[in-house]
Amino acid sequence: MKGFQRCLTLLLLMLLSGCALFQEVGTADMVIHDGHQDMVTTIKDHVEKTEELYDTIVIAAEDQILVSYKVHHLNRFKMKSIEKKLEKWLQEKYPDKTVDLSSDYKIFLESHKLMTKWKNNEVTKEEAEKKLDKIVKLKNEMT
């Protein structure tokens, strides 16, 4: 029985460690490249108006935008259609930019980490851009 108890403690630890993921942080944005502030604010406002979503982070680099959001739990069944709607709106509005949308917790977590670091001036512009590339790569990974 001792092994079982130890396993249970380990599992409980893992369960509790995940809690950081679920705290609400509100809408936020981060602009790596200057001159994108208007665009980011517009996107942010639009996403904020979408009722199904909460906790949004918009990151804008030179020609790349990453929007990550969390979907309210009861609306998670409609996740695909929400994403499609947002994507269509973004593509009509900014046809010359690469926009990545993601509702994934991991992408949100990484974006949030990057944003906090950026706000605290812990990363340089190059580092931030590199990190953003990495996040986008992670997002597109399928297996």
Next chain:
Amino acid sequence: MKKKTEKQQAYQKLVDAHDKKRPVLINCLKAFWVGGVICMIGQAVTIFFITYFPFTEQTAGNPSVSVMIFFAMLLTGFGVYDRLGQYAGAGSAVPVTGFGNAVISAAIEHRTEGLVLGVGGNMFKLAGSVIVFGVAAAFFLGLIKTLLIHFGVIG
């Protein structure tokens, strides 16, 4: 079913009168909550992988499934999982953890017959069918999906 003779019917009546009723509803509830707890642990493992390793929600599924199977194998070896199975029935067999249990319990059972012919030959006696039908089903479903995409029925 074959029609029973009069004698058999009379005997069946006798059996029904003395047989204990199976507590189906209670069994279902037990299976439900134990299976739910197992799935909750699985979710915790998934979140653990998402938080500390570079896995997204999409990709964290594979490693968490293998970790859950590994846990079930360990618990089977400690002798905990069979008790759980006695209590919860299908609740412990239907999640992937039942697969790990099937592999290891067969391996332990046939240990006396030797390592190669006993353990190796019998390990996948029960779990082998899961693998075979899983692979076959995945193949056919993949084929259907590829064809549907090719002909433009689905995106």
